[in-house]
Amino acid sequence: MTTGAPRIVIIGGGHAGANAAASLRQAGHDGEIVMISEETVLPYHRPPLSKAYLKGGSTLESLYLRPAKFYETNNIETLLDARATGIDTERKVVTLADGREVGWELLILATGSVARRLDGPGADLAGVHVLRDIRDAEALHARIVDGARLVIIGAGYIGLEVAASARDLGAEVTILEREPRILSRVACEELSGFFHRFHAGRGVVFRTGVSVAGLHGEDGEVRSVELSDGEILPADVVLVGIGGSPCDALAIDAGLHCDNGVIVDLAGQTSTKGIYAIGDMTRRPMPHYGDRMFRLESVPNAVDQAKAVAADIMGKPLPTPDLPWFWSDQYELKLQIAGVPFDADRQIVRHTPDKENSFSIFHMSGDRIVAVEAVNALGDFVAGKKLIMAGQPVDIARLSDASVAVKTLIATAAD
Structure with missing residues (x-):
């Protein structure tokens, strides 16, 4: 494609990256678009991973954000199973793990966030999981069966959603939370109390104000969780749901301004001209709340930022910033x-x-x-x-x- 329009490379094949590519085409960009993704499959909806997909109620194809034909029809090159390892801002190339270099004129970072993991004894045992991508969901699904003893470390929304799915599948569920109440960082006391009572009514056991000393196993498989007071909880599978961290290592190495995420303006522009960043990895202005900056992990935010970047690149007015919003389905x-x-x-x-x-x-x-x-x-x-x-x-x-x-x-x- 030789139109004179800038060649745009997108690093990341999640909601943010895929929507950036689509938004650019919808806004009229007719230059080359290359999307680099570590995933082995096309971009897909992630919220169902803790719900319908985890329970076996949906297929991978049904999760795709857009069918394969969309990328072909719109001349969006997708480099799957490709990990970016470096950004050269002077030569304007992205280096991949296999040694390839991908040149760009404009670059969009959409690398998302990574699930935090336990750092202690037994953290690497088989049967200890996080839930961030399709592979995580498939591995977890294989272990959550009728009668399985699931211990969830962390009582955030992901933990509660998985608990609801696991109970529907017949698993026994215990949720551990080091804070005095569940959802303490993301919901008010009234709301957390309601969800505590509702889940307890469905058979979920909560242990709040506790911390994990380590995990124990046999033959490399997790078998129990030890609490800091010495109590041992039997476990056939463990989910670690203690939040996520921005995947901003590439940005930091490239010299972009970062502080708990890549700092961007409302157009998604980073501190380096010609490089944008969107989605979970960014820390962005909150126009409805004065001069605050905040890192939002949500699908609506990823979609909105993708549209803003496309508008800025095409020289169009930025869309009116939407209010941050989120959702969670449980039972x-x-x-x-x-x-x-x-x-x-x-x-x-x-x-x-x-x-x-x-x-x-x-x-x-x-x-x-x-x-x-x-x-x-x-x-x-x-x-x-x-x-x-x-x-x-x-x-x-x-x-x-x-x-x-x-x-x-x-x-x-x-x-």
Whole structure:
């Protein structure tokens, strides 16, 4: 392809990288696009890995973000099973593990994040897993069978989602959390208490305020988890779900400004001209929350940043930044979160009338909503998200009244 448009190389074949390639074509870029991915398969949806795919309810092909024909039709070259090992900013080449060099005129980093692992005795035993990609999900699926004893280290969303899937498959589940409550870093106390009770009602055993001293095995296979107080918990399989770290080693080595992720602006531009970064690996501005910078690990963020980079490259206005939002599916529960509760000074809890396990929690800063957590309450999530983005004050009395639909407050705020 010889159009005079810059050759763009994307490092990373996840949600961010794949959407960057697609967004560039949709924005009108007709130059070469090369996507380098360590994965052996085309880009796929990752959220189902802890849910439907883990339970065997979906195929790999059904997870693909786009079919193979899309990349062929749109002249997007995909280098699969290829690991980038270096970036030469002067020569403008990416070096691969097999020695190949890939030249670029513009570079987009979309390397995501890596799951944190245990660093202690027994961490390398067979049967000890993390869940970040398709290979992790397949390995974990093979071990979570009816009657298997699963110990999950870390009570975050991934741990809870896997716990729900494992219980549906008939496994015994124990979740260990070193903090006093589950979801302590990502949810308010009201929400974490609800999920604790709900999972416990489904047979999940929680141990909070505990730490792991080590793992023990036989013949190279994990058999138990030892707690710091000496207690031994039997285990046939262990999932380590203690968060992720940005994959920013390439960026650091290339001299890009990094601080818990690659620092970018709203256009995804890094500190080096001509190099962009998007997705989990970035630390980006939060325009709805003043001058804050934050690292977001979410599919919507990856998609939004991909669109912004494409717009910037094509010289088009940047899309209006969306509000950060997230979701989690556990059993028949759908949790949807909009916003981040920065500077929140109180919470308003609304229980949906005549509907079990349906409620929302609004995080307030004065008379403005800064975040909403909604369980089986789509209407509250959608309306709350709009109100946060509008930045308008709301009538606290009406918001506190569950008989008043939250969407009616949007018109009030606009008046």
